Amino acid sequence: MGLFDRWMESLDYEFRILNTCSRNQSPFSTCTKCLDSCELKAISLENGKPLIHTDQCTECGDCIAECPVQAVEGFFPKRRITDNVFIAEEKPPSIREMLGYYKTGVHAVYFQIKELSEEWTGFLEEINSKLAQLNEEDIMIQFEIQEPEETMTRREIFSFWKKGAASTVRQMAPAKWRFNHQDLELAHYYKEYQFKKIELDDSKCTLCKACEKLCIKNCFHFSETELTISAQACTGCMLCADVCQEKAITITDEIQKASTHVHHLYQRQCSSCHAAFTSASHVEEECVRCKKMKQYGSFMR
Numbered sequence: 001m002g003l004f005d006r007w008m009e010s011l012d013y014e015f016r017i018l019n020t021c022s023r024n025q026s027p028f029s030t031c032t033k034c035l036d037s038c039e040l041k042a043i044s045l046e047n048g049k050p051l052i053h054t055d056q057c058t059e060c061g062d063c064i065a066e067c068p069v070q071a072v073e074g075f076f077p078k079r080r081i082t083d084n085v086f087i088a089e090e091k092p093p094s095i096r097e098m099l100g101y102y103k104t105g106v107h108a109v110y111f112q113i114k115e116l117s118e119e120w121t122g123f124l125e126e127i128n129s130k131l132a133q134l135n136e137e138d139i140m141i142q143f144e145i146q147e148p149e150e151t152m153t154r155r156e157i158f159s160f161w162k163k164g165a166a167s168t169v170r171q172m173a174p175a176k177w178r179f180n181h182q183d184l185e186l187a188h189y190y191k192e193y194q195f196k197k198i199e200l201d202d203s204k205c206t207l208c209k210a211c212e213k214l215c216i217k218n219c220f221h222f223s224e225t226e227l228t229i230s231a232q233a234c235t236g237c238m239l240c241a242d243v244c245q246e247k248a249i250t251i252t253d254e255i256q257k258a259s260t261h262v263h264h265l266y267q268r269q270c271s272s273c274h275a276a277f278t279s280a281s282h283v284e285e286e287c288v289r290c291k292k293m294k295q296y297g298s299f300m301r
Contacts, residue, residue, distance in 0.1 A: 093214035
């Protein structure tokens with residue numbers, strides 16, 4: 001791809017936050033992944049919701065890589081890849097990004113010098129550890145490869161088009177011609193594995209179903225007799241845990257074979273008001289209303 005093509009590619013759209021962002025879904029969300037990933041601090045919270053300041057954004061793509069629900073819309077910057085070999089830049093890609101590349105056949109990284117930085121050394125250790133858990137071979141390191149084509153960095157492209165007639169060319173390019181923010185959905189690449197572990201404390205769950213309603217990955221499913229939890233698609237946005245007022249849900253990083261856990265629901269009779277109710281615990285004696293009344297007082301009546 002030539003320099004002009006890369007320049008054209010950078011003009012198609014400015015990054016923005018979609019409504020699928022967990023902070024747009026609930027005020028209880030505590031996710032700050034996009035803010036934490038942006039070294040230039042081009043993202044801030046406005047009324048509790050993330051906003052990208054396009055005058056500061058260089059479209060580096062770090063926020064796209066880190067967003068657990070793919071809610072940063074834009075195209076992820078192209079990496080230099082020759083014959084399925086990733087050409088190392090100063091900064092390593094995200095782990096999620098590299099795991100995605102690995103499944104497309106990129107199994108080696110090329111370095112121009114043999115003394116790797118601490119950042120790259122740590123990255124390779126972490127990525128190979130995760131690949132081992134996924135029953136995959138290590139990323140190979142290469143120091144000899146055909147010289148890659150000349151390219152522009154994202155920062156150079158940003159400075160270049162900001163100074164030129166960007167508005168004219170932007171009108172020529174379809175607004176969403178290169179969007180690929182969904183490409184980092186690891187559940188699509190590793191369908192036999194899950195990257196998160198979802199645990200439910202049956203004794204705390206009140207069956208409010210907020211987790212099912214807000215989880216865009218459909219990890220929770222309620223029926224009349226069961227609560228089914230599947231973590232294969234979970235990306236760790238933490239929204240289910242954030243919205244759970246009883247703190248009954250715990251999410252942890254853990255690669256393991258994909259599995260589904262079924263929690264049986266029980267028909268019980270409240271020992272206080274004698275009304276029938278459904279519980280996630282087979283030893284629960286009181287309905288939610290009566291427990292809340294005792295906990296918070298008569299104003300619950």
